[in-house]
Structure formats: C-alpha cells, structure tokens
Amino acid sequence: MDYKSPAEASQLGGLRIALTAGVPAPWSMAARYMFDVKGIEYIPVLQVASEANEELVAWTGHRNAPVVVLDDEPPRTNWADIIELAERLNPEPPLVPADPEQRIRMFGLCNEICGAGGYMWNARHLMMAPLMNSSDPGLSSMRQTMGKAYGYSEQAAAAAPALVAQVLTLLAGELEAQQTRGSRYYLGDSLTALDLVWASFSNTLRPLPEEVNPMDPGIRKVYSSMGEFAKPPDILFEHRDFIYRNHLTLPLDF
Ligand SMILES: N[C@@H](CCC(=O)N[C@@H](CS)C(=O)NCC(=O)O)C(=O)O
Structure with missing residues (x-):
C-alpha cells in the first residue's frame, strides 16, 4: 500500500482514506472494501x-482510523456513514438492501460486529487486557492512547466474553438459516456491506494464512488467541473464505 502522509493528503482533493498501516485492522479494511468492490479510487493515508x-x-480532527475525507466534506469515521458515502459515490453493486426490513437487519447486524459495544469493541477489551495489566514501559503509549480511547476497564473486560459469544452465535445462526435457503450471503442472495464487514473482522479471530496475509507475528498471535478463546463456529470462516474468493483480492495489502 502506497500511503501518503496526512500533510500531503490534506493538500489534495478527491477521496482520501486514513488507514492503520501494517496491520489488517478490522475497521480500516472493512471501510476500504466498500470502495474497492465498487471500483471507487481513493488515496490511502497513513495512520x-x-x-x-x-x-x-x-x-481531520481524528487520531485513529479509518477517516474518510471527500473533497471538503466533513471527515467520516463511523462505519455506517462510510457505507452511505460509498453507496452514494457508486450505487453499483448495491451494498445496502433496498428492502427496508433487510436494510434494518443489515445495519443492526453490522452494529453487532463493529458498533461501539459490539463484537470488536468487546474483543478489543480482551486483547488489551494483558497490555493494560503489564508494567512494560514500552507499552505505555498504547495503554494511554488505546486504553483510554476505547474505554478499557477491568469491568468492561470482565463483561466482554459473554457479549463476544452472543454475537458470534447470532452471526453463525444467520448464516445457517441462509445456508438452509441456499444462499452463501448474510442477507438475500447477493453481497451486502455486512458480508464485507464480516470478511474483514473475521481476521481478528482466525487471521487468513501467512501466504495471503503477511501480518506481524505478534498481532497474529493476539488475534489467534482471541479465536482460541472464543471458539467461533466454522461456518463464519467458510463465509469469509467465500467472500474473499468471489468479491475481494488477496493477498491482503495493508
Ligand atoms: N471510528 C470507527 C472505529 C475505529 C476504530 O476503533 N479504529 C481502531 C481499530 S483497532 C484504531 O484505529 N486503532 C488504532 C489506534 O487507535 O491508533 C467507527 O466508529 O466505526
């Protein structure tokens, strides 16, 4: 990925997306995928x-990623706002269902995965717990920035496993019901933003293999440990592999 610095990007027009560099970061990759599948070009910016x-x-007024900036419009950081922008810039292929019931379901399920308080928010408390409890001075910037930014507390970490399990069970149930009606997608018979969100976030439980995902071994271990702890059903990764094979490109580029 050829990143521009934020200072360089600020002088350019068009679509610019700040992405966490060097990591398959779930929110950053999911944001990119909305534009990638629609063939919308953007300038990657370093976070x-x-x-x-x-x-x-x-x-932009924001420290973390993703941050999506189109021309002089206000920067977007929220996953739902980012989906809306991609849909507006190129309605094809549609990633938001036209049917209102399906749309509500899609945004609701995405929120279970990437909304504040959802799967990843809680999984992050669990991933951060060893860092927050470590006295290693090398980790202090992480404790201060990420611990603070994402509301880490011992109580939040203690409550996280139940929520993580609940969301993973919910998602697997959705896919099983879809399998029974003959569809490989979360909703209806075609790709939606939810499929792309899950493809990205699934890497935080079972990262794609090294040959297509050359990520830092330390972070791979943190993500894989999350998977060993949460024991997510295989159907979640069968879905992920199907989406990568049919709609996204490998190897991952971050
Ligand atoms: N703003 C996003 C959430 C973004 C987010 O949590 N980003 C994290 C991903 S782990 C990040 O940038 N982490 C690196 C950092 O905080 O420096 C949303 O509302 O959808």
Missing part, C-alpha cells in the same frame, strides 16, 4: 496504531 498521529489530527 499509525496507538500513536498521536498529530498530522492526521491537524487535518
């Missing part, structure tokens, strides 16, 4: 996990 990212803050 460095857990750091102050002063240039990005100066330009």
Whole structure:
C-alpha cells in the first residue's frame, strides 16, 4: 500500500482514506472494501496504531482510523456513514438492501460486529487486557492512547466474553438459516456491506494464512488467541473464505 502522509493528503482533493498501516485492522479494511468492490479510487493515508498521529489530527480532527475525507466534506469515521458515502459515490453493486426490513437487519447486524459495544469493541477489551495489566514501559503509549480511547476497564473486560459469544452465535445462526435457503450471503442472495464487514473482522479471530496475509507475528498471535478463546463456529470462516474468493483480492495489502 502506497500511503501518503496526512500533510500531503490534506493538500489534495478527491477521496482520501486514513488507514492503520501494517496491520489488517478490522475497521480500516472493512471501510476500504466498500470502495474497492465498487471500483471507487481513493488515496490511502497513513495512520499509525496507538500513536498521536498529530498530522492526521491537524487535518481531520481524528487520531485513529479509518477517516474518510471527500473533497471538503466533513471527515467520516463511523462505519455506517462510510457505507452511505460509498453507496452514494457508486450505487453499483448495491451494498445496502433496498428492502427496508433487510436494510434494518443489515445495519443492526453490522452494529453487532463493529458498533461501539459490539463484537470488536468487546474483543478489543480482551486483547488489551494483558497490555493494560503489564508494567512494560514500552507499552505505555498504547495503554494511554488505546486504553483510554476505547474505554478499557477491568469491568468492561470482565463483561466482554459473554457479549463476544452472543454475537458470534447470532452471526453463525444467520448464516445457517441462509445456508438452509441456499444462499452463501448474510442477507438475500447477493453481497451486502455486512458480508464485507464480516470478511474483514473475521481476521481478528482466525487471521487468513501467512501466504495471503503477511501480518506481524505478534498481532497474529493476539488475534489467534482471541479465536482460541472464543471458539467461533466454522461456518463464519467458510463465509469469509467465500467472500474473499468471489468479491475481494488477496493477498491482503495493508
Ligand atoms: N471510528 C470507527 C472505529 C475505529 C476504530 O476503533 N479504529 C481502531 C481499530 S483497532 C484504531 O484505529 N486503532 C488504532 C489506534 O487507535 O491508533 C467507527 O466508529 O466505526
């Protein structure tokens, strides 16, 4: 990935997306996928996990990623706002169901995965727990920025396993019901934003293999441990593999 610095990107027009570099970061990759499958071009912009990212803050007002900036429109950071923008820039292929019941279901399920308080929010408390409890001074910037930004507390970490299990069971149930009616997708018979969201976030439980996902071994271990702990059903990864095979490109590029 050929990243521009935030200072460089701020001088350009068009669509620019700040992405966490060097990591298959779930929110960043999911945001990109909305534009990738629609063939919408963008300029990738560098965000460095857990750091102050002063240039990005100066330009967009945000420290973390993704941040999506189109021309002089307000920066978008929320996953639902990012889906809406991609849909507006190119309605094809549609990623949001036209049927209102399906649409409600899609946004609701995406929120279970990537909304504040959802799967990843809680999985992150569990991933952060060893760092938050470590006295290693090398991890102090991470404790301060990410611990604070994402509301880590011992109570939140203690409550997280039940929520993680609940969401994974819910998602697997949706896919099983769809399998019974002969569809490989979460909703109806075609791709939606939810399929792309899950393809990205599934990597935080079972990262795609090294040959298509050359990620940092330390982060791979953190993600894989989450998978060993949560024991997600296989159908979640059969779905993920189907989506990568048919709608996304490998190897991952971050
Ligand atoms: N703003 C996003 C959530 C973004 C988010 O949580 N990003 C994390 C992904 S782990 C991040 O940037 N982490 C690295 C950092 O905080 O520096 C949303 O509302 O959908």
